[in-house]
Amino acid sequence: xxxxxxxPQSLIVQKGGISIINCAYENTAFDYFPWYxxxxxxxxxxxxxxxxxxxxxxEGRFTISFNKSAKQFSLHIMDSQPGDSATYFCAPRGSxxxxxxxxxTKLIIKP
Amino acid sequence: xxxxxxxxRYLIKTRGxxxxxxxxxISGHRSVSWYQQTPGQGLQFLFEYFSETQRNKxxxxxxxxGRQFSNSRSEMNVSTLELGDSALYLCASSLTQGSEGYTFGxxxxxxxx
Numbered sequence: 397x398x399x400x401x402x403x404p405q406s407l408i409v410q411k412g413g414i415s416i417i418n419c420a421y422e423n424t425a426f427d428y429f430p431w432y433x434x435x436x437x438x439x440x441x442x443x444x445x446x447x448x449x450x451x452x453x454x455e456g457r458f459t460i461s462f463n464k465s466a467k468q469f470s471l472h473i474m475d476s477q478p479g480d481s482a483t484y485f486c487a488p489r490g491s492x493x494x495x496x497x498x499x500x501t502k503l504i505i506k507p
Numbered sequence: 508x509x510x511x512x513x514x515x516r517y518l519i520k521t522r523g524x525x526x527x528x529x530x531x532x533i534s535g536h537r538s539v540s541w542y543q544q545t546p547g548q549g550l551q552f553l554f555e556y557f558s559e560t561q562r563n564k565x566x567x568x569x570x571x572x573g574r575q576f577s578n579s580r581s582e583m584n585v586s587t588l589e590l591g592d593s594a595l596y597l598c599a600s601s602l603t604q605g606s607e608g609y610t611f612g613x614x615x616x617x618x619x620x
């Protein structure tokens with residue numbers, strides 16, 4: 397069964413702090429692990445993604461850490477800013493190129 | 508370049524009616540996917556079209572259908588609307604089927620009363 401468990405459901409972080417969102421999966425056939433960011437009134441937008449042959453990828457303040465043996469990957473936002481307040485989704489890609497979406501994490505950065 | 512355009516942005520329909528939503532992908536993108544987003548169920552995959560053919564289908568009843576035209580524009584139709592169909596319907600485009608990185612439109616907010 398293709399299932400994805402995202403945690404936490406919501407997260408409040410002080411400005412300048414580190415935000416960490418986790419995603420656990422069951423299907424070992426997933427071959428692409430993206431994180432999407434969604435602001436109110438907008439569709440999700442690709443933030444950062446990783447392939448399973450890499451353990452970490454960093455783009456600016458955003459980092460994905462990938463643990464293949466634990467079947468988990470996480471999003472780290474360093475120096476979190478109020479503009480990062482949004483809902484974040486993990487969406488690993490399974491069979492037929494279909495993305496399997498997590499339930500989302502609502503992140504609030506307090507100034 | 509222009510992003511993914513979805514029309515209309517907002518729609519109010521009565522239970523039992525039918526509705527058609529439109530999606531124009533980014534120029535050059537040939538794959539279009541549709542999603543339903545609700546607070547309770549999150550993002551759920553409806554179907555994907557590539558080269559005018561449905562390639563994937565999610566677990567939705569037959570009241571939900573779609574099509575893709577030769578210019579890659581896509582429409583989805585929902586017949587016999589139910590209150591539970593109230594949702595944000597999102598369209599995403601990508602270069603081909605299996606491309607990494609979908610680009611989403613801002614969605615159509617459908618309210619069924």
